[in-house]
Amino acid sequence: MAVENNRHAQHKIYSLFAPKMLSVCRQYLKDVHLAEDVMITAFMKVFTNLKTFEHKGSFEGWIRRIMVNECISHIRVQKPVKFTEDESYFEERFNDIESQLSVDDIQFLIDKLPDGYRMVFNLYAVEGYKHHEIGKMLGISEGTSKSQLSHARKMLQEQINKLKNYQNGTE
Amino acid sequence: MEPNKLEEDFRDKLNSRTIQPSEMAWDRLDAMLSVSEKKKPKRSNKWLSMAAVFVGMLFVGTLLMEQQKQDQKIKETIKMAPVQDSITTETITEPRVIETVLSEPTKNGRKEIVTVVKTATKVESGTIIEQQTVITPETQIVEATSPKEIKKVATMVDAVSLLASVDKNAPTKSTIKKGNVKVDANSLLSTVEGEITTDYREGVFQTINRNFKTVKSAVANRNTE
Numbered sequence: 001m002a003v004e005n006n007r008h009a010q011h012k013i014y015s016l017f018a019p020k021m022l023s024v025c026r027q028y029l030k031d032v033h034l035a036e037d038v039m040i041t042a043f044m045k046v047f048t049n050l051k052t053f054e055h056k057g058s059f060e061g062w063i064r065r066i067m068v069n070e071c072i073s074h075i076r077v078q079k080p081v082k083f084t085e086d087e088s089y090f091e092e093r094f095n096d097i098e099s100q101l102s103v104d105d106i107q108f109l110i111d112k113l114p115d116g117y118r119m120v121f122n123l124y125a126v127e128g129y130k131h132h133e134i135g136k137m138l139g140i141s142e143g144t145s146k147s148q149l150s151h152a153r154k155m156l157q158e159q160i161n162k163l164k165n166y167q168n169g170t171e
Numbered sequence: 172m173e174p175n176k177l178e179e180d181f182r183d184k185l186n187s188r189t190i191q192p193s194e195m196a197w198d199r200l201d202a203m204l205s206v207s208e209k210k211k212p213k214r215s216n217k218w219l220s221m222a223a224v225f226v227g228m229l230f231v232g233t234l235l236m237e238q239q240k241q242d243q244k245i246k247e248t249i250k251m252a253p254v255q256d257s258i259t260t261e262t263i264t265e266p267r268v269i270e271t272v273l274s275e276p277t278k279n280g281r282k283e284i285v286t287v288v289k290t291a292t293k294v295e296s297g298t299i300i301e302q303q304t305v306i307t308p309e310t311q312i313v314e315a316t317s318p319k320e321i322k323k324v325a326t327m328v329d330a331v332s333l334l335a336s337v338d339k340n341a342p343t344k345s346t347i348k349k350g351n352v353k354v355d356a357n358s359l360l361s362t363v364e365g366e367i368t369t370d371y372r373e374g375v376f377q378t379i380n381r382n383f384k385t386v387k388s389a390v391a392n393r394n395t396e
Contacts, residue, residue: 019189125178
């Protein structure tokens with residue numbers, strides 16, 4: 001590919017996708033500086049593996065997958081994530097109300113989740129992966145993935161309720 | 172377990188978000204890319220080090236082969252040793268012609284009786300070497316038939332003249348001497364083996380050390396660059 005070893009072209013790609021990709025990394029990592037470090041490492045992989053891009057999907061989607069994988073491997077290397085092997089899950093649903101939450105509020109709520117819940121929630125709710133795909137990515141069973149998601153939803157619901165009560169002045 | 176409105180709202184808001192990286196971020200990425208690009212041609216160095224290791228292995232292999240050849244040679248010579256012994260015994264048992272001759276007149280003007288032992292030795296090639304052993308009265312080994320003759324022989328004999336009378340057959344004398352030397356095959360083998368093992372070990376260690384240094388320096392250079 002012409003982009004390989006062409007620093008000008010690489011800079012163009014970086015400038016185009018870096019702000020979006022830093023946001024993706026921030027979803028998984030609580031610290032923005034750490035998220036930036038991981039994003040740089042992921043961009044390195046993007047530029048060194050450009051040959052492997054098969055033009056099957058969108059280029060942005062390919063870069064995004066690299067970012068997500070890099071974030072997950074970083075979290076798992078830094079601290080082994082414990083996924084409780086709980087195959088039972090419950091239908092925890094959010095109250096179907098129109099959210100008044102800002103993106104910073106959402107990020108605040110996601111940051112409150114434990115690493116395992118956060119990863120599964122992001123992969124399922126934001127990235128749109130299926131449970132069997134998440135299971136493969138994280139090395140867990142499909143049931144465990146579902147269980148982690150229901151726990152994450154429950155925890156988020158509680159946090160949203162608390163936030164609403166706080167905003168309404170009832171708490 | 173399907174995403175609901177709230178999750179869709181989360182997704183939309185998070186996906187539309189952008190966070191501007193710091194200005195240093197690109198510089199860092201640029202530096203990392205430069206390093207990785209410089210590292211790429213280093214692959215030849217890797218091959219070079221691998222080739223060096225291969226050559227080293229070949230060298231060690233050759234040394235081993237040489238070692239085996241030497242071992243075989245030693246074994247062959249050891250096998251030959253007993254054959255030499257039998258030859259010596261044969262020479263001893265072969266008939267001797269003992270001649271008693273008068274030597275050249277000495278300073279005193281006296282002629283002395285000298286016993287010359289002529290031995291015909293058969294060598295492997297088939298040629299017969301005639302050897303003469305001169306027994307002087309000084310050695311007190313005299314072949315005699317009667318006690319009277321012994322008295323006659325026990326006169327003074329000049330050593331120098333006797334030596335002079337010993338003709339060109341002198342080298343064969345030494346071969347006889349050599350034949351009489353007994354060789355302990357086992358001790359000889361153990362000595363030679365010990366020496367060769369030491370040399371071989373030193374050679375192998377030197378080779379390994381040299382190759383290790385080459386690889387080490389190659390890796391160190393690669394890491395520093």
